[in-house]
Every structure is written in C-alpha cells, then in structure tokens.
Amino acid sequence: MAIYRSWLVCNNNFIFCLVIAIYCSSFVRTVQSVNFSYCNFDNSNLIPLHDAAKFPDHVVLNLLQGQDQFGVGRILNSEKVQFQDLNSMAFASFSTFFTFDVNSSEGLSGDGLAFIIVADNSSPPSTFSGGQLGLLDPLKNGNASNRVFSVEIDTYQNLVYNDPSNSHVGVDINSLISLQTCDFCKSCNQSYFATQGKFEAWIDYGANNKTLQVVVQPYNQTGNASIPPSCKIVVPNFTLSNVLANDGYMYVGFSGATGDHYEYHNIYSWSFSTSGLPNQKMKSLLILIVLTCGIIFVGGGILRAICFFKTKPRKGFHVVKLGSHGNQDNYDIDVHLWL
Incomplete structure (x- = not known):
C-alpha cells in the first residue's frame, strides 16, 4: 500500500x-513582433547612407553635396528585423506606413524613392544612380543574389525596365522590372508625385494568405482613405523567400536616387511592425x-x-x-x- x-x-x-x-x-505561438514608429528623426535609430540625412522633422534622401545629379541615398533602421523563423519555416506578416513628398524645382524630375527590405546595411556604391533608385547594380538585374524587395515610387519612365510612366508605383523582387505596377498619371510630363505635395503609403503583407497590398494616395490628415486619386496594388501568392538572408533577418528602410534631373525625397513619418512568428522566449x-x-x-x-x-x-x-x-x-x- x-x-x-x-x-x-x-x-x-x-x-x-x-x-x-x-x-x-498554448502561448508558444504568441507573437515575436517588431514595432516602431518615427515622427521625430533627429535622435532616431536610423542609419543614413551616402546622400541621405535625418533632421528632427523629416528624413531627406539625395541631399546632395555639391551636385544635384546622379546621386543616391539610403536610410535604414539600425536593428535587423526577423522575417522568417528557421525552425518552423514560418514567415512574418508585416505592415508599414509612411508619409513623403518629392521636391523638384525643374520642369522635369527623376528618379524616385522606394521602401526597401535588404540583406545588409552597406552603402550603395556610386555606380548606383538614376533609374536604379539605389536598389541594385543594373548589370545584376534579376539576380537572386541581390536580396532586395522594394515598393518603388518612380518619378521617371525607364522604358528598358517596362515603366508605364513617370508617375507610377511598382513592386520589385531582386529586379528593376516590377511584378506589378500602378500608374498615377500617364499623360503628366512632370511626375505627378513631384507636383502634388505630400503623399501617404501603406504596405501590408499577410503571411497566412500570402497577399501583399500597397496603397499610395495624396496625404490626408483626416485619415479618409477614399480621397482620390489613389493607387492600389494587390499581389497574391507573394513570398519573400527569394529575398531573405539565410538567417531570416533583414534591414528595412528607404532608398532614393537622381539621374539627369534632380529632386529631393523627404520622409516625414514612418511606422513599421511585424507579427506572426513563434516566440523564442516562450x-x-x-x-x-x-x-x-x-x-x-x-x-x-x-x-x-x-x-x-x-x-x-x-x-x-x-x-x-x-x-x-x-x-x-x-x-x-x-x-x-x-x-
């Protein structure tokens, strides 16, 4: 007994x-998330690269010193972001929102800016200029080794990259030829983005349904998303698997470039978040x-x-x-x- x-x-x-x-x-699948928001950039956790600078109320890409043409700038969040858990092979959902404008005093503008997810925080070499938006070496266009995802706000039409106009939005994977594009103004001689003031952009990716959504529209302080014109892109069956570094961690930020014509690309606010990855601490x-x-x-x-x-x-x-x-x-x- x-x-x-x-x-x-x-x-x-x-x-x-x-x-x-x-x-x-039951809590193991809780979210290991990243969440940051910048409205003041002066002391922010950002890395300006090449022709880029940060100020208290905004970030400037292509703030050139001594020249206005053929410049390139990047600004990245200093901490890497996890986009994939290697144990479960699960991908993170992510969402970002930013406000921006394009400032050009010329009759023509070029070349644009882009939200980017990149594998390293090195400065783009000086050969990156013009139509490349500071994204990649044109000689390596389409190579998986580029490891870059971008949503471009393009202000110059490069026919070699199948650009529909000098006022379009595009989704890129390791290439300057976009998976999908949305055209703001086919008939505008000067880019619509360079003449209409401030804009706002949302980029959302849901890992569960593998859908990427991009919305760009004129800035609206009231938050009314119905103000036209707006540009919306939906990419189904989307994945970052061809972009991510081997450990699943990447840098996020912005890139911009000028070519024959100059312009300044200003970022006024930026928020970014991820969700859906297993919590390693749990x-x-x-x-x-x-x-x-x-x-x-x-x-x-x-x-x-x-x-x-x-x-x-x-x-x-x-x-x-x-x-x-x-x-x-x-x-x-x-x-x-x-x-």
Missing part, C-alpha cells in the same frame, strides 16, 4: 506539472518547464522511496528462554517475528 501511495503522489506531481506545461504551450520557457517537471517526477519518486524504506518494519527473529517445567528439560520459547 505504501508503494502504491508513493507512486500515486509522484504521478500526481507529474500530472500537475504536465498540465502546467500544456497550458504554457519556447525556452516551455523547455524549462518540461525539464523541471521531469526533475520533480524523478526526484519525488526517489524521495518517496527513501521515506518508504525508512519507515518499513524490520525483518528478523528474537528468541527468549522463559523457564522449565519441573525436572524436565522442557522450555517454553517465546518467538517474535517482525517483518
């Missing part, structure tokens, strides 16, 4: 730990709980066994001579047996 009670107590402890582990495991917590339960189970069993054997009656014989009957050598023997 004592052995049964010991076994029962140990198993009750184990069952209790198991219930806790199962309960905690995984570690679950492993710790399971190991603790195992130790409690084994240790509890050993402790109960020790207690059982210490309290168990001892085995042996005890013989006592009580006396004789008369002259006969007969003895009454009292025998005690304990088990």
Whole structure:
C-alpha cells in the first residue's frame, strides 16, 4: 500500500506539472513582433547612407553635396528585423506606413524613392544612380543574389525596365522590372508625385494568405482613405523567400536616387511592425518547464522511496528462554517475528 501511495503522489506531481506545461504551450505561438514608429528623426535609430540625412522633422534622401545629379541615398533602421523563423519555416506578416513628398524645382524630375527590405546595411556604391533608385547594380538585374524587395515610387519612365510612366508605383523582387505596377498619371510630363505635395503609403503583407497590398494616395490628415486619386496594388501568392538572408533577418528602410534631373525625397513619418512568428522566449520557457517537471517526477519518486524504506518494519527473529517445567528439560520459547 505504501508503494502504491508513493507512486500515486509522484504521478500526481507529474500530472500537475504536465498540465502546467500544456497550458504554457498554448502561448508558444504568441507573437515575436517588431514595432516602431518615427515622427521625430533627429535622435532616431536610423542609419543614413551616402546622400541621405535625418533632421528632427523629416528624413531627406539625395541631399546632395555639391551636385544635384546622379546621386543616391539610403536610410535604414539600425536593428535587423526577423522575417522568417528557421525552425518552423514560418514567415512574418508585416505592415508599414509612411508619409513623403518629392521636391523638384525643374520642369522635369527623376528618379524616385522606394521602401526597401535588404540583406545588409552597406552603402550603395556610386555606380548606383538614376533609374536604379539605389536598389541594385543594373548589370545584376534579376539576380537572386541581390536580396532586395522594394515598393518603388518612380518619378521617371525607364522604358528598358517596362515603366508605364513617370508617375507610377511598382513592386520589385531582386529586379528593376516590377511584378506589378500602378500608374498615377500617364499623360503628366512632370511626375505627378513631384507636383502634388505630400503623399501617404501603406504596405501590408499577410503571411497566412500570402497577399501583399500597397496603397499610395495624396496625404490626408483626416485619415479618409477614399480621397482620390489613389493607387492600389494587390499581389497574391507573394513570398519573400527569394529575398531573405539565410538567417531570416533583414534591414528595412528607404532608398532614393537622381539621374539627369534632380529632386529631393523627404520622409516625414514612418511606422513599421511585424507579427506572426513563434516566440523564442516562450519556447525556452516551455523547455524549462518540461525539464523541471521531469526533475520533480524523478526526484519525488526517489524521495518517496527513501521515506518508504525508512519507515518499513524490520525483518528478523528474537528468541527468549522463559523457564522449565519441573525436572524436565522442557522450555517454553517465546518467538517474535517482525517483518
């Protein structure tokens, strides 16, 4: 009976730990997210590269020193963002919103800016200029080694890249030829983006339905998304698998370039977030709980066994001579047996 009670107590402890582990495991899929928002850029966690600079109220791409043409600038968030969990191979959903304008005093403008997801935070070489938007080397256009995703706000029509006009939005994967484009103004001689003031842009990717959505429209402080004209792109069956670095971490930010004509690309606010990846800290917590339960189970069993054997009656014989009957050598023997 004592052995049964010991076994029962140990198993009750184990069952209790198991219930806790199962309960905690329900949180393992909680979100390991990234979430930041910039309205003030002066002391922000951003890296300006090449012809880029940050000020308290905005970021400038292609703030050129001593020249107005053939410049390139990038600005990146200094911390890498995880876009894929290598254990589960799951991709993160992401969402970004930014406000911007394009400033050009010329009759013609060029060449545009882009939101980018890139593998490294190195400055683009000086050969990046003009139609390349500071994204990649044109000699490597289309190569998987480029590891760049971008949503371009293009202000110059490059026919070699199948640009529909000098006022279009495009989604790019390792290439300057867009997967999809949306045209703001086919008939505008000067880019629509360079003449209509401030704009706002949303880029959203849902990993569950593998759908990328892009909306660009004139800036509206009231938040009314119905103000025309607007440009919307929907890309189904979208994936970043051909872009991501081997560890699943990338940099996010903006790139811009000028060519024969100059313009300044100003970013006034920017927010970015990810969601949907397994929480590595919760995984570690679950492993710790399971190991603790195992130790409690084994240790509890050993402790109960020790207690059982210490309290168990001892085995042996005890013989006592009580006396004789008369002259006969007969003895009454009292025998005690304990088990």
